[in-house]
Structure formats: structure tokens, C-alpha cells
Amino acid sequence: MKQLITLNVNNETIEVYTAIHKTLLEVLREDLQLTGTKHGCELGECGACTVLVDGEPVLSCLALPIELEGQAILTVEGLAVDGELHPLQQAFADNGAAQCGYCTPGILLTAKALLDHHPHPSRDEIRQALAGNLCRCTGYAKILDAIEAVRVP
Amino acid sequence: MEEFDIIGQPLPKVDAVNKVTGATPFADDLSLPRMLYAKLLGCHHPHARLKAIDTTQATALPGVVAVITGADLPVKYGIIPSSQDETGLAGDKGRFVGDPIAAVAAVDEETAERALELIQVEYEALPAYLSIEEALDQKGEPIHDSGDQGNIHKLVSLEYGDPQAGFSQADYVRDDTFFYQGNTHLPIEQHAALAHYTADSRLTLWSSTQTPHYVHRLLSKALGIPMSRVRIIATPVGGGFGGKCDLFGHEIAAAKLAMITGRPVKITLTREEVFYTHRGRHPVLMWVKTGVRQDGSITAMHFKTFLDGGAHGSYGIASTYYTGALQTVTYKIPAYKFDGLRVFTNKPPCGPKRGHGTPQPRFALEVQLDKIAEALGLSPVDIRRRHLVEENSHTVNHLRITTCALDECLDKVVKASGFREKHRQLAYGRGIGLACGSYLSGAGLPIYWNDLPHTSVQIKLDRGGGVAVYCGQADIGQGSTSVLAYTVAEVLGVGLDHIQLTVADTDLTPIDLGSYSSRVTFMMGNAAIQAAEKLKALLLEAAADMLELPVGALAARGGRIFCVDDERRSVPFEQAVQRAEAQHGALVAMGSYTPPKLAGPFKGSGVGPSPAYSYSACAVEVNVDPQTGEIKVEKIWIAHDCGRAINPLLVEGQIEGGVYMGLGEALMEEQSFRRQQHKSPSMLDYKSPTTLETPEIETLIIERPDPGGPFGAKEAGQGPLLPVPPALANAVYDAVGVRIDEIPITPEKVLKALDLKRQGKAARVGPKGIPNVTFPKPVWVEPHSGAPKLEAE
Numbered sequence: 053m054k055q056l057i058t059l060n061v062n063n064e065t066i067e068v069y070t071a072i073h074k075t076l077l078e079v080l081r082e083d084l085q086l087t088g089t090k091h092g093c094e095l096g097e098c099g100a101c102t103v104l105v106d107g108e109p110v111l112s113c114l115a116l117p118i119e120l121e122g123q124a125i126l127t128v129e130g131l132a133v134d135g136e137l138h139p140l141q142q143a144f145a146d147n148g149a150a151q152c153g154y155c156t157p158g159i160l161l162t163a164k165a166l167l168d169h170h171p172h173p174s175r176d177e178i179r180q181a182l183a184g185n186l187c188r189c190t191g192y193a194k195i196l197d198a199i200e201a202v203r204v205p
Numbered sequence: 206m207e208e209f210d211i212i213g214q215p216l217p218k219v220d221a222v223n224k225v226t227g228a229t230p231f232a233d234d235l236s237l238p239r240m241l242y243a244k245l246l247g248c249h250h251p252h253a254r255l256k257a258i259d260t261t262q263a264t265a266l267p268g269v270v271a272v273i274t275g276a277d278l279p280v281k282y283g284i285i286p287s288s289q290d291e292t293g294l295a296g297d298k299g300r301f302v303g304d305p306i307a308a309v310a311a312v313d314e315e316t317a318e319r320a321l322e323l324i325q326v327e328y329e330a331l332p333a334y335l336s337i338e339e340a341l342d343q344k345g346e347p348i349h350d351s352g353d354q355g356n357i358h359k360l361v362s363l364e365y366g367d368p369q370a371g372f373s374q375a376d377y378v379r380d381d382t383f384f385y386q387g388n389t390h391l392p393i394e395q396h397a398a399l400a401h402y403t404a405d406s407r408l409t410l411w412s413s414t415q416t417p418h419y420v421h422r423l424l425s426k427a428l429g430i431p432m433s434r435v436r437i438i439a440t441p442v443g444g445g446f447g448g449k450c451d452l453f454g455h456e457i458a459a460a461k462l463a464m465i466t467g468r469p470v471k472i473t474l475t476r477e478e479v480f481y482t483h484r485g486r487h488p489v490l491m492w493v494k495t496g497v498r499q500d501g502s503i504t505a506m507h508f509k510t511f512l513d514g515g516a517h518g519s520y521g522i523a524s525t526y527y528t529g530a531l532q533t534v535t536y537k538i539p540a541y542k543f544d545g546l547r548v549f550t551n552k553p554p555c556g557p558k559r560g561h562g563t564p565q566p567r568f569a570l571e572v573q574l575d576k577i578a579e580a581l582g583l584s585p586v587d588i589r590r591r592h593l594v595e596e597n598s599h600t601v602n603h604l605r606i607t608t609c610a611l612d613e614c615l616d617k618v619v620k621a622s623g624f625r626e627k628h629r630q631l632a633y634g635r636g637i638g639l640a641c642g643s644y645l646s647g648a649g650l651p652i653y654w655n656d657l658p659h660t661s662v663q664i665k666l667d668r669g670g671g672v673a674v675y676c677g678q679a680d681i682g683q684g685s686t687s688v689l690a691y692t693v694a695e696v697l698g699v700g701l702d703h704i705q706l707t708v709a710d711t712d713l714t715p716i717d718l719g720s721y722s723s724r725v726t727f728m729m730g731n732a733a734i735q736a737a738e739k740l741k742a743l744l745l746e747a748a749a750d751m752l753e754l755p756v757g758a759l760a761a762r763g764g765r766i767f768c769v770d771d772e773r774r775s776v777p778f779e780q781a782v783q784r785a786e787a788q789h790g791a792l793v794a795m796g797s798y799t800p801p802k803l804a805g806p807f808k809g810s811g812v813g814p815s816p817a818y819s820y821s822a823c824a825v826e827v828n829v830d831p832q833t834g835e836i837k838v839e840k841i842w843i844a845h846d847c848g849r850a851i852n853p854l855l856v857e858g859q860i861e862g863g864v865y866m867g868l869g870e871a872l873m874e875e876q877s878f879r880r881q882q883h884k885s886p887s888m889l890d891y892k893s894p895t896t897l898e899t900p901e902i903e904t905l906i907i908e909r910p911d912p913g914g915p916f917g918a919k920e921a922g923q924g925p926l927l928p929v930p931p932a933l934a935n936a937v938y939d940a941v942g943v944r945i946d947e948i949p950i951t952p953e954k955v956l957k958a959l960d961l962k963r964q965g966k967a968a969r970v971g972p973k974g975i976p977n978v979t980f981p982k983p984v985w986v987e988p989h990s991g992a993p994k995l996e997a998e
């Protein structure tokens with residue numbers, strides 16, 4: 053069954069006519085062509101599909117858009133403002149924290165939520181916050197370095 | 206002045222901004238108008254004849270556009286020419302649970318999935334073989350009618366020099382058995398492909414592949430269309446590690462469905478299907494016998510490996526040889542024998558994973574060395590450090606060693622970790638272990654025999670100063686596209702902002718064999734330098750005319766060409782380009798790289814040679830809880846000899862990623878089976894290290910430029926994985942005195958060994974023995990004249 057849904061994605065109000073059982077991941081990627089949000093399992097196991105909903109990390113492969121009307125959805129496409137990279141994006145680029153870059157969007161958003169709530173986390177606290185985001189390329193070292201470079205000391 | 210402007214700088218990758226903004230187009234991000242979605246039906250049995258497949262109902266479902274089965278894709282292919290045992294979809298038999306047997310193209314994924322349920326398959330179950338032992342003890346129909354005999358895919362036996370004499374001259378001889386469990390790549394990106402067959406009868410396939418050239422060759426064969434009408438575009442790969450090096454059923458099925466329907470077809474594997482696609486680390490059972498003198502020098506080694514290959518040949522023949530090839534490149538071995546056997550089993554096919562066939566024997570060798578050192582009262586450092594291979598020498602099995610900075614790697618790691626102060630001196634429960642490793646900087650021979658270049662780079666200069674660079678290499682996250690830009694920019698003396706890159710497209714780019722065997726930086730780098738040097742010569746000549754100076758007085762750097770003795774006399778890069786274009790016409794140059802002829806004079810010598818070997822040494826410190834058997838890794842130190850770090854930031858990233866992956870294998874990763882089914886085909890059940898299990902890694906880059914490498918560079922992508930599992934095993938022994946001769950080293954195994962110890966039994970968990978197999982009479986090979994000699998006492 054299809055329905056017209058109104059979503060707020062990256063500060064833009066978007067109307068989308070879509071099947072109500074589609075996940076947020078599918079609606080973002082397929083209906084809205086926002087393919088920056090990735091998937092590695094579509095079962096809530098890898099963290100690659102993480103987006104922020106009202107500032108909190110949410111696995112978009114498990115979320116239903118119909119339940120998110122009126123809430124602010126932020127995807128990786130919305131992180132840079134007026135062509136300026138978000139400090140985390142800049143730090144990820146400078147520190148080599150994105151190798152294949154496939155886990156990167158989900159990790160950036162998880163890290164943003166962490167720093168927004170908690171501007172000076174320790175390295176271990178960063179580890180805790182990222183425990184649900186798998187990365188197979190980096191051994192996490194440069195990801196932790198990049199987030200440390202942005203935290204308020 | 207610094208020697209280089211770009212080489213050696215910790216620069217962000219050229220595609221870093223695209224990656225952090227989500228703009229990088231991965232295969233599943235692509236879509237085309239009127240695109241269909243494909244899904245695969247997997248076999249429900251581990252081994253079954255497919256007696257009949259009825260697709261009538263599926264085809265009739267509204268929204269379904271085409272259904273195909275093995276009958277539509279009958280051509281056999283295989284990545285290794287002597288091992289042609291795959292078809293796009295299984296035809297006569299299904300050979301493992303999940304083996305693709307039919308494919309559906311429909312207007313959306315859901316419809317395609319529903320159609321799969323409507324396909325009726327009549328199976329005739331056959332005896333299934335799930336282990337090496339079961340495969341060897343073959344009672345019923347073998348899995349393939351190809352291979353060496355029955356379920357044995359490959360049997361090899363090679364003998365170099367006189368191991369008998371070596372063993373008889375040894376002061377101490379021991380043999381041990383080891384097992385290294387199989388595991389998988391687990392790239393976060395699920396494999397995806399998009400196929401488009403246009404009205405002019407041309408096929409384009411976008412795919413997340415590490416090897417567009419091999420996909421080009423094999424897809425053309427599997428579909429029966431000439432390579433000249435097939436175009437492969439490798440999209441940026443979201444993690445490869447060897448898992449995207451083959452042609453896969455889903456790629457062939459998507460292409461076939463696109464041909465049948467005339468519409469673009471996309472397929473993205475589910476995570477479960479990624480586990481079935483596999484081509485991961487072979488489970489290998491090993492037996493190794495080594496003879497040493499009192500001082501720890503090796504007099505002879507005999508290695509036997511038994512590989513559990515899964516349902517297809519894939520890269521398996523190469524994998525088999527690799528389990529016997531690189532034992533000789535770290536420590537001097539004057540006599541060596543290798544017996545290897547690979548069986549087919551009814552499980553997803555194994556293939557190359559980071560280190561391809563070499564981490565398993567490296568684990569065995571380095572753990573056994575630790576045992577030998579203890580038996581002889583030698584330090585684990587000295588037994589290694591005193592007997593390293595010589596630089597510019599050969600090994601007994603005809604491998605050419607150029608540079609080897611393993612001495613420096615060992616010294617630095619021992620110092621940084623405080624190994625000598627800690628080993629056998631930490632409190633019970635804490636321990637430190639050491640191991641070394643080595644890996645190829647590119648395979649010396651291609652996968653199919655030919656004497657063509659392994660890689661080529663084309664550069665075209667634009668009169669506005671732009672430098673367009675073309676190469677078939679596929680970036681899998683390691684940064685090979687960035688390396689291409691760095692090398693060209695360095696030689697031409699321009700900033701990276703001048704460089705535009707076109708890569709991994711068989712229509713547009715000259716060939717590169719692919720991102721495997723750690724070959725790209727070394728080989729493509731050399732080709733890029735060659736192409737850039739040709740253009741630089743023209744530019745210097747043009748600038749010499751303009752400045753009225755001899756060419757020898759000029760240098761190209763910082764976007765201009767100038768007189769070395771008087772930098773005020775200079776011309777901007779683009780003016781030199783214009784002058785050279787006026788003189789010569791279009792400024793286009795090619796560079797290619799073909800490795801030197803390195804294979805020895807015997808059958809089987811094609812696997813192992815490389816233009817240069819990287820070296821690493823690693824120390825792991827652990828805390829083992831004797832109550833729970835849990836292992837906490839406190840810290841890992843690793844020193845890696847990469848010749849020269851073209852970009853130290855990327856080299857560190859490769860080392861850290863390799864160490865992490867080695868640690869995952871050592872501690873938890875396991876592709877195992879229960880009741881003939883994959884036990885854990887999900888990311889939840891297949892355990893891999895998260896941020897919480899990954900310790901701090903101290904990386905020491907050792908640079909001793911290799912004369913054959915681009916700017917002296919060797920590999921960094923695979924070698925650093927190798928020493929991690931044995932260093933961990935040795936650390937666990939140091940901590941609690943038990944030997945776990947089996948990977949992964951789980952808490953259950955530690956507890957079991959501790960229990961045995963308490964009972965006064967041998968405190969060891971590992972395989973009890975090896976199958977009783979008669980290997981063929983070995984091919985005897987005269988050792989290379991430059992190899993270590995067995996010294997008379």
C-alpha cells in the first residue's frame with residue numbers, strides 16, 4: 053500500500069508517495085536518490101545505514117518513515133553546510149579515516165551525535181559510542197584519531 | 206630542498222572528499238531508467254542433482270520480466286585456466302547450500318523475491334562432504350568430475366635440495382600439527398552489479414570488483430560474446446580483501462537477464478548471499494617438521510598442507526602452491542620439501558583473502574619457531590634475527606630476494622614493545638609474543654599465461670595544463686588511485702590539482718590486472734613513472750628551447766620548469782606544454798610494467814615469485830583470564846618494511862587494517878558449518894572485532910627503498926596481517942603456558958588447554974594428526990645457486 057508521507061530530510065521538507073512498509077533506508081536511497089546512506093546487512097547488525105533522527109543515531113534499515121513524519125532526519129548529504137565540510141568530515145579526510153569509505157557515512161553521523169551530546173569524550177568513550185559501527189578497512193585507529201582531532205579537548 | 210614534493214607526504218586521498226560526503230558512487234548506488242532488479246535462488250542442499258526446475262509460476266507472476274536457470278548459462282569457466290568448473294548458475298548439480306541455481310528479473314526486489322518462492326526445484330540428494338576427511342573418504346559421487354582424483358582438486362609435491370641430509374645434520378628435529386580455520390572477508394559493501402545491454406549489442410557491466418580485466422575475460426567466455434563488445438567498469442569497491450577478485454554468478458546472471466530483457470538489470474547480494482559467495486580464507490590443516498642446529502639455524506623443513514577448498518576450484522590451485530611458497534623468504538632454509546593437497550567440499554568456495562594462502566603456514570612456522578627457541582633455550586628474538594635471509598640472494602625454491610629490512614623491523618619492534626624485558630617475566634596471565642612475516646609486492650606471473658604487460662598507464666597533457674591519467678586499476682579503498690596521482694604529479698612537477706583520473710574501465714583505460722597480490726602500487730607506480738618521464742622529457746626539451754638552456758640544467762617542480770642554478774629563469778608548466786604540443790602534436794604517452802622473468806625452471810614455480818618482498822615483525826601483549834579463558838589484547842606493535850612510504854598516512858592505514866584483520870582471524874572469525882549449513886551467515890553471528898576488541902596499534906614504518914619499486918616502494922596491504930595470529934598464539938603461551946595450535950584462539954580452547962594442564966597432560970589444543978595420504982613422488986628441484994647452503998658441521 054502506498055501513501056503520501058512528508059519527511060524533513062536535511063532541513064528540506066519533502067513529500068514522497070511510497071509503500072508504507074518500505075524502510076527509511078530504502079526511501080532515502082530509492083525514492084529520494086540520497087544514496088550517501090549505505091547498507092551492509094539491512095538487518096540492524098553493521099551500523100552502515102546510521103542516520104540521525106532529531107539528533108539521535110538511528111539504523112535506517114530498521115526505521116519506518118511513516119513513524120518519522122515531523123522529525124528532523126539528517127543524512128551524510130546534510131552534514132556539509134554551504135559547501136563547507138563539517139569538521140568531522142574534514143578530519144576524516146585529513147586523517148585517512150575513510151579507506152573504502154563505505155562505513156564512513158554511518159560512522160560520521162554516529163560521531164556527530166556523540167560530540168553534540170558530549171563534546172570532550174575520551175578515546176574509550178569514542179570506542180563505546182562506535183561499538184555498533186563495523187569497519188573492515190581501518191582497524192578503527194584513524195577513525196578514533198579523526199574524532200579526537202575534532203573533540204573539544 | 207626536499208627530495209620530493211608529494212612522495213612521502215601524509216596527504217589526504219584524492220577521493221577523500223567524495224568519500225566523506227557520501228558522493229562516491231558504489232555499485233548499488235547506480236540506477237538507470239527502466240531498470241529491473243534481480244534476485245538469486247540458492248540451492249537448499251549441500252550436494253544434490255537438480256533433476257527439474259519449474260519456473261512457470263514464477264514467470265507468470267505480474268512484474269516478473271525474465272527467469273533463467275543453469276540451462277541458460279551452460280558454459281564452464283574458472284579464474285585459473287586449468288580449473289574450469291563453474292557456470293553462471295548451477296546446471297547439473299548444486300554443490301553447497303546457497304549455490305545459485307536460478308535468477309529472476311522483476312520490476313522491484315520484492316516481486317523478484319516472491320517469484321523465487323514460486324520456482325519449483327526437484328532435488329536428488331547426493332552424499333555431502335563437509336570436511337577434508339569426508340572429502341578424502343569419498344564413498345559416493347565426487348563433487349566434480351574434474352581435478353586430480355575423486356574429490357582431490359590438486360595434489361602437489363616439490364622437493365628442493367636434500368632435506369634428508371638436512372634433518373640428519375640437525376641437533377634438534379621436531380614436528381607439529383596446526384589448523385587454521387577458514388574465515389571470510391566480510392566487506393561492509395555487499396557485492397552489487399548493474400548490467401546494461403544496448404541495442405547495438407554491446408554489454409556494459411558496472412560491478413564492485415577488484416579485477417575488471419579478469420571479469421572482462423571470463424564474462425565474455427561465460428556469455429559467449431567477444432570481449433570487444435563487453436565493457437567492464439569497476440565501481441569504487443566498498444571493501445575487497447580478496448573477496449571480489451573472481452567472476453561471480455550474480456554478475457553473469459545480471460548480464461544475461463539484461464541481454465534477454467533489453468533493460469538494465471541491477472543485482473545486490475543480501476548479506477547472507479555474501480557469505481555464500483565467499484572465496485575466503487581456506488581452512489588449512491598443516492604438519493611441519495623442522496630441523497635446527499643448536500644455534501637455531503634451520504637445516505631442513507618439510508611442510509604438508511591440506512586445504513579445504515569448498516565447492517569450486519576458483520583460485521585454489523594458486524592457493525595450494527601459496528601454502529608452500531613463502532616459508533623460505535624470511536629465514537635461511539637450505540633444504541625444503543612441500544606436499545600440498547586441496548579437496549573439494551560441499552561448502553562455499555574458498556579463494557584468496559588478504560595474504561592468500563600464506564597466513565596459515567606462517568602461523569604454523571612462527572609458532573613452531575617459538576617452541577624450538579624454548580627447547581633450545583634461545584630467545585625468540587635471536588632465533589629469528591640471527592638467521593635472516595640475505596639481501597640480494599635467492600631462496601632454495603628459487604625466489605629472488607632484493608631488499609629485506611626484517612633486521613630493522615625486528616630491532617624496532619623488540620625495542621618499542623620492551624619484548625626482552627617482558628618475555629617470560631610478566632605476571633601469570635600476562636604475556637607477550639613475537640612473530641615475523643613477508644609478502645609479495647605483486648605476483649610475478651599473471652593468472653593466465655601470457656607475456657604481456659601487467660599494467661599500463663596513459664597520460665594526456667592538455668594545453669591548459671591539465672594532466673589526464675588513465676589506468677585500468679581498481680581502487681578498493683587502499684588508495685591506489687591516489688598513488689597514481691601522486692606518482693604522475695611528482696614526476697611532472699605539478700600539484701595534484703592538475704591531475705584528472707579515469708580508472709577501471711575496460712573501454713577507456715589501458716589494462717591493469719587488478720587489485721590483488723599487493724601488486725598495484727609497485728607495478729602501476731612503475732608504469733606511471735615511465736609514462737610521465739616520457740612527457741617530462743618533451744617538456745624539458747621545449748622549456749630548454751624557450752629558456753635557451755641545455756635540458757640538463759632544468760628541473761620540473763612546483764608547476765614550472767626552471768634552471769636549477771637560477772630559479773628565476775623558468776617557464777610555467779602550461780607554456781612548456783603548449784610549446785611541446787606545437788613541436789610534437791598531441792602530448793600522449795604510455796608506460797607499462799612487466800615484471801622481470803622470475804620463475805624457476807620447474808613446474809609449480811609460477812606461484813611465489815615477486816619483484817620484491819615486504820617484511821614485518823610484530824609483538825602482541827595479552828592479558829589472559831585463567832578463569833574464563835578470555836584474551837584481552839593490550840597492545841600490538843608492528844614494524845613493516847614497505848621500501849618507501851609513498852604516502853605514510855595510507856601505509857599506516859593499510860598496516861592498521863591488516864593487523865586488525867589478522868587479529869579478528871586469530872581471536873574470533875570463523876566460517877564454520879553445522880548440520881551441512883553455514884553456522885553464521887549474518888554479521889551478528891559471524892563475530893568480527895568492533896572498536897571495543899581492537900587494541901591500540903603502534904605502527905613503525907621501515908623504509909629501505911627497493912631498487913625495483915616506484916620511488917623504492919614495496920607493498921603494505923597484506924604483509925602486516927601475517928605475523929599477528931602467531932604472535933598472539935605465542936603471547937597466550939607466554940601468559941598462561943598453554944599452546945593453542947589452532948586458529949581462532951577462543952576462550953573455550955584456552956580453558957580446555959588449562960584444564961589439560963591441571964590434569965598433568967600436554968597443555969595443548971590443536972589437531973591430533975593429519976590424514977593418511979600418499980603424496981606423489983616429489984618433483985626434485987636443484988636449489989638456486991644463490992640459495993643458503995647446508996654448511997657441513
Ligand code: FES
Nearest residue numbers: 094097098099113
Ligand atoms: S544496514 Fe542497517 S545496520 Fe546494517
Ligand code: FES
Nearest residue numbers: 152155187188189
Ligand atoms: S573504510 Fe572500508 S569499511 Fe570502513
